[in-house]
Amino acid sequence: MSQAQSVAAHIVWCVIALSIGAACAEPTPPQGSEPAPTISTSASSPTSSSQRSPGDRANIADGYGNAMVLRETERAQCSMRKFGDCVDAAIDTINDNIARFLVKIPLLALALLIVLAAHWLSKFLANRLQWLRIRSDNPYMSGLVRTLVRSAVLLVGVLIALDLLGWTPVVSAVLGSAGVVGLVLGFAFRDIAENYIAGILLGVRRPFEPGDHIAVEGREGKVISVNSRATVLMTMDGNHLQLPNGLVFKSVLLNYTRNPRRRFDFLMLIDGSQSIRRAQTVAMAAVAEVEGVLDEPAPSWAVVEYGAAGIQLRFFGWVDQRQNDLGKVRSEAIRRVKAAFADADIEAPRTVYHIVTNRSRDAHELGAIIEPLQNGGIDISVNRDIDLQVAEARQQSETRDLLTPETDKTSK
Numbered sequence: 332m333s334q335a336q337s338v339a340a341h342i343v344w345c346v347i348a349l350s351i352g353a354a355c356a357e358p359t360p361p362q363g364s365e366p367a368p369t370i371s372t373s374a375s376s377p378t379s380s381s382q383r384s385p386g387d388r389a390n391i392a393d394g395y396g397n398a399m400v401l402r403e404t405e406r407a408q409c410s411m412r413k414f415g416d417c418v419d420a421a422i423d424t425i426n427d428n429i430a431r432f433l434v435k436i437p438l439l440a441l442a443l444l445i446v447l448a449a450h451w452l453s454k455f456l457a458n459r460l461q462w463l464r465i466r467s468d469n470p471y472m473s474g475l476v477r478t479l480v481r482s483a484v485l486l487v488g489v490l491i492a493l494d495l496l497g498w499t500p501v502v503s504a505v506l507g508s509a510g511v512v513g514l515v516l517g518f519a520f521r522d523i524a525e526n527y528i529a530g531i532l533l534g535v536r537r538p539f540e541p542g543d544h545i546a547v548e549g550r551e552g553k554v555i556s557v558n559s560r561a562t563v564l565m566t567m568d569g570n571h572l573q574l575p576n577g578l579v580f581k582s583v584l585l586n587y588t589r590n591p592r593r594r595f596d597f598l599m600l601i602d603g604s605q606s607i608r609r610a611q612t613v614a615m616a617a618v619a620e621v622e623g624v625l626d627e628p629a630p631s632w633a634v635v636e637y638g639a640a641g642i643q644l645r646f647f648g649w650v651d652q653r654q655n656d657l658g659k660v661r662s663e664a665i666r667r668v669k670a671a672f673a674d675a676d677i678e679a680p681r682t683v684y685h686i687v688t689n690r691s692r693d694a695h696e697l698g699a700i701i702e703p704l705q706n707g708g709i710d711i712s713v714n715r716d717i718d719l720q721v722a723e724a725r726q727q728s729e730t731r732d733l734l735t736p737e738t739d740k741t742s743k
Contacts, residue, residue: 435496442492449488453481475531522577526560529576533557543588547579590720591653592625595661599668600641602678607634607642610677614646617671621664623655624648628716641680649716 457477493502517524534557539545543554545564552564552572561573587593601610611632618630628649635643646668650660672679 438496442495445492445495446485446488449485449491452488453484456484457481475534522575523560526576529580530557530559530562533562533576533580538584539586539589543586545587546585547574548582550574588652590724591651592628592649592720593652593657594628594647594649594716595657595664596645596647597661597665597668598635599644599646599665599672600680601644601672602680603637603639603641605642605677607644609675610642610644610672613671613675613677614644614668617667618646618648618664621648621660621667623650623660624664625651631714631716 457480490499490502493499539554541554541556545552545554547562550564550566550572552566555563555565555571557563557576561575562579564572564574566572599610599614601607615630615632618624619626624630625648630646630648632644632646635645637643646664648660648664650657
């Protein structure tokens with residue numbers, strides 16, 4: 332093995348000794364070894380470089396190189412001699428760490444007890460929010476408040492335990508980096524954060540209750556629940572429909588259940604030769620007799636269109652959704668009106684062509700098919716069916732109405 336390979340091997344062994352955790356001290360030259368020759372290049376040398384001959388300068392360079400090689404060789408040999416000392420230093424370091432760990436075992440046990448006590452206390456307080464007077468009637472908000480209380484109490488316990496162990500600087504560094512991480516995650520999971528915040532706002536504002544019949548963006552169903560991500564509906568077909576909370580919060584929401592009184596309507600076609608007044612009288616009487624139709628607001632009607640296909644009449648009625656089903660009452664009203672029209676010989680439109688050969692008609696026939704010309708008894712007043720309900724809703728509203736101007740103090 333050459334001298335260079337020997338030096339390299341000694342250096343590798345020294346690196347291995349350093350990797351076990353011990354710091355090798357700077358070796359000193361062994362006793363009995365000759366000191367490395369020194370070369371003085373100062374200006375105080377009795378013979379300057381300009382006065383030396385080329386041979387002298389070559390000898391000085393060779394001596395300097397030999398001195399460097401000798402020094403590296405002695406240093407590597409010294410490192411090998413100190414390898415045992417490096418191992419001993421590493422073992423001492425491990426023993427010191429173990430000793431310090433054994434000394435901290437009581438503190439670790441106490442810190443663990445503090446964390447367990449904080450965990451138990453967080454669950455105890457979360458299940459008894461009425462003691463803190465922060466309980467909410469909304470199930471979603473109650474769950475959110477319980478989670479916040481549990482997390483806050485547990486976090487305090489963990490901080491106390493870490494402070495007891497002297498790891499508070501580590502916690503400060505982690506919390507400092509958590510802000511940056513939270514900002515990055517906020518951008519990455521923007522939709523999830525939006526739905527979560529929208530769920531909280533829906534829980535605070537409560538535009539609907541569980542079981543309410545609502546419609547959002549053309550999607551209709553009854554509310555099952557509101558979780559951290561979506562509003563869960565049950566469609567009229569019995570399917571589960573999940574709408575993102577952000578969509579529900581930003582969209583136009585129609586609540587059919589909030590007002591117990593709801594209006595239904597349906598169309599009826601009669602032949603163009605029939606009397607509208609007579610059809611209206613018969614239909615209104617039939618609708619009023621249907622069980623579930625409210626007397627106040629009373630049933631009403633309107634002519635939609637008069638054309639070649641016949642006369643379109645639209646009839647309206649009101650039901651109380653808390654006691655009767657809207658669809659069933661509407662179906663019964665249509666059946667009653669159809670039966671009443673059949674009894675009164677009020678015919679539906681027919682695709683029949685009539686060829687008139689004699690235009691003379693008797694007085695009885697003219698009176699039966701021609702509309703009366705008098706205007707007496709016709710109701711053309713403004714429809715106030717909904718006004719009373721709007722007034723009641725405004726009185727029951729608990730939020731401040733931004734459309735109502737403030738009363739002038741000077742007028743009081």
